[in-house]
Amino acid sequence: MTFKTDLRWSDVTPQAMFMNRRQIMVAAGAAFVASPALAASQYSTADAPNTLEEISGYNNYYEFGTGKEDPAANAGSLVTSPWSVKVDGMVDKPGTYDLGDLISGMTVEERIYRFRCVEAWSMIIPWNGFQLSQLLDKLGVQPQAKYVAFETLVRPEEMPGQKAGILDWPYVEGLRLDEAMNPLTLLATGIYGKPLPNQNGAPIRLVTPWKYGFKGIKAIVRITLTDQMPKTTWSMLAANEYGFYANVNPEVDHPRWSQASERRIGAGLFAGRQDTLMFNGYGDQVASLYTGMDLKANY
C-alpha cells in the first residue's frame, strides 16, 4: 500500500503568499515599514495584476482546444496528483521524481510579471514559483550541458485537444542554459497564492517573462539537460514565424502581424494599445544574454 496524502505540492507556498491581494497592496504601500519577508520581489512589476478570472479564463493551451475559453472549459478533468517528472540527460541526479520530492527545498516566492503573448495581447500575472536555477543547482548540471529541454504531459483521454492533430504532441520547449539560469526564469506552481489552475499549466510550468508566452511550457513531465539546441513545438510547425528564442521584440514583426504594440487584457473596450517593450521590459536583466547576436535572424 502506498502512502497517499491530500497535501499538494502547492502547500509548500509560504504563508505570506496567502495574504489576500488587498493586504499585499497595503504592504506594498507601506513598503518602508514592511518586513523584508513581505516586501515585493525586486523582479516584480508595480503594474496592477489582471484578475484571476481573466488569467484563468483566457488561455492558449491547445491540449484543451484552440479557443481562448476552451482550456477553462476542458482542463478540469486533468489529474495533476500524483505527478512525476523525468529528469535526464547531462545531469548528476537523473531519475523520475515525484513532483513534491523534486521541488522540496525550493524557495517559492511571488513574482508579478508582465506576460506578452505572440498574438500581441498581454496581461500582468502574479505567479508563485521558484527560480529554475535553484532546481538545476539541486539536480547538478554537468559542464557539457548547454540547453534545457522541457516536455508537456501527453494524456489524450484527459487532454481532448491531443486527439486532434493540431500540433505534434508532446508540446516541447527549450532554453539555452544561461537563459534557464537567469533569475527571472521561474517554474511556477501557483497564481495569486493558490495552486495553478489546470488551464494555466498545473501542476508546474515554465515562466520566461521576456519571451513570448508560448515559451512557457505547461504541465511539465520531463526536463532534459542537453548539448543540442532542443526542438520547440511552434518552430517545428512554422519555422518562419516562430523561432527558438522568441524574445519579445517590438522591432521584429511576426510575418503576419506587427509586434510593435499590444493590447492589455482587461484594460477595457476603448483602452487602445500600448507600446511593446524590448524584452518585454526586462532588458536590464536579460539583454546581456544576447550581446552581439542578430535578433532579427534569431527571432
Add this chain to the structure above:
Amino acid sequence: MEAVNRFLKKVPTWTIYLIGTLPFAYLVFQTLTGSIGADPVRGIEWGLGLWALRLLLATLAVTPLRSLGLNLLRFRRQIGLVAFAYVCLHFTAWITIDMGLRWSQIIGDLYKRWYIVIGLSALVLLIPLAITSNNGFIKRMGAKNWNQLHKLAYVATILATIHFLLVGKITTREQYIYAAILVALIGWRIWKNGPRRLVFA
C-alpha cells in the same frame, strides 16, 4: 417548398435589414453582460468579421438554393448590403478598438501584412457593389454590365475566406469548414455551368 416560396413572396425585403441587426445586437448584449469573454475587443472584432463572411457566403448560396427549389432571389440584394455593413463594422472595429487609431501601425499593416491586405481588398471590391445595389443603377448600367460587375462578389468572398483562414496562429477546423462551404458554392457553379460560364456569363 411551393408553399414556402409563396409565403416568401409576401415577406417584405426590408425584413432582411431587421434580421441583419440581430447578430450586432447580440454582440452588444454579450459585451454589456460580459459574456463575450476576457477580451471583448477580440470578441467584437471576430464576431463582426465572422458574420460578414457568413452573409457573403449566404449571397453565394442563393442561386444553388434556387435550383433546389427554394427561391430567395428577392432578398439577395439586402443580404449583400447587410454583409457589406458587417464588413465595414469589422474594419472599423479593427481601426478603433483593436488598433486604437495608431495610424502609423495601421498603415504599416496595410502594406506589410498579407492577411490584412487581403481582407481590405475584399472590402474595397465590395464598395462598387454596394453603391450599385439598386434598381436605378441596373437601369443605368444595363443588366449585362451590372451582372458582370457583380461577379466581383465571388472574388470578394474568396478573399474574405482566405483572410479568415490566415488570421490566427493555426487554421482551426471551424475555419476549414467555412473554406469548404466556399469551395462547395463555387464548385457547384463550375459543375453546373462549366468554368467559362462562371467568368464570362
